[in-house]
Amino acid sequence: MNEDFIHKWISQVKKGTLSFIVLNVLKSGKAYYGYDLINEIKKITEIEIAEGTLYPLMNRLKDEKLILSEWVEQESGIPRKYYSITPEGKNTVTKMEEYWHNLNHSISKITK
């Protein structure tokens, strides 16, 4: 069948969706490190984010000043880079929510 088309389509849907999801997870103000975010998002949403997707994404969000990052040394193990949302990030995620909500409303009109 058209498994290949669906697979490519899902990858395209993720463009845009992932930044929205990440910002929503950070929205509460709690800081997460990258590896943790991947697992958290997988647990909550069943969406798998490749590491090669997440780290560049976090850098983009940081460049846009929507999040901050901070290295935190661990008592044992590899240091972790913790990400937290900025006021501008919170503002932005609110606007994204509005758009998403409208989009969904529109789509629900044509899918039923």
Added chain:
Amino acid sequence: MNEDFIHKWISQVKKGTLSFIVLNVLKSGKAYYGYDLINEIKKITEIEIAEGTLYPLMNRLKDEKLILSEWVEQESGIPRKYYSITPEGKNTVTKMEEYWHNLNHSISKITK
């Protein structure tokens, strides 16, 4: 503010969304021509699809055998290329709907 980021984000969200929307409009079996599709989608969903986006998109969907196209001469005016969905297209749009529904359920869990 971050209007520019939001603008870019919306463009990314459309990747994947547009093919889903187009297939949904065609789902009923009625044939549409390109220019008409753009207006129909704008009317129903308020989403504006650039012509430079739609025509390549329709060609991709045709290559994937999800739609068919047929030139129809008009009594007056420019000939129109009418697009209609194939059985494979219907099948595919059903799968897309499933994924979209699940994605939305997941996102609603983290946005609230």
Added chain:
DNA sequence: GCATATACATTGTTATACTATGTATTTTGT
């Protein structure tokens, strides 16, 4: 001691939306 999990990161590939541009016909406004 070797595989797996943890934790970060970069490079190259692929797919797709959008702007700009082009062609040609028909309708609308004045």
Added chain:
DNA sequence: ACAAAATACATAGTATAACAATGTATATGC
């Protein structure tokens, strides 16, 4: 009657982002 806008198709070039592959390094389980 003439210009502008709408109708209708199409392509080329640019930017963006997901993903696979690859790399580094530490810690843990068996």
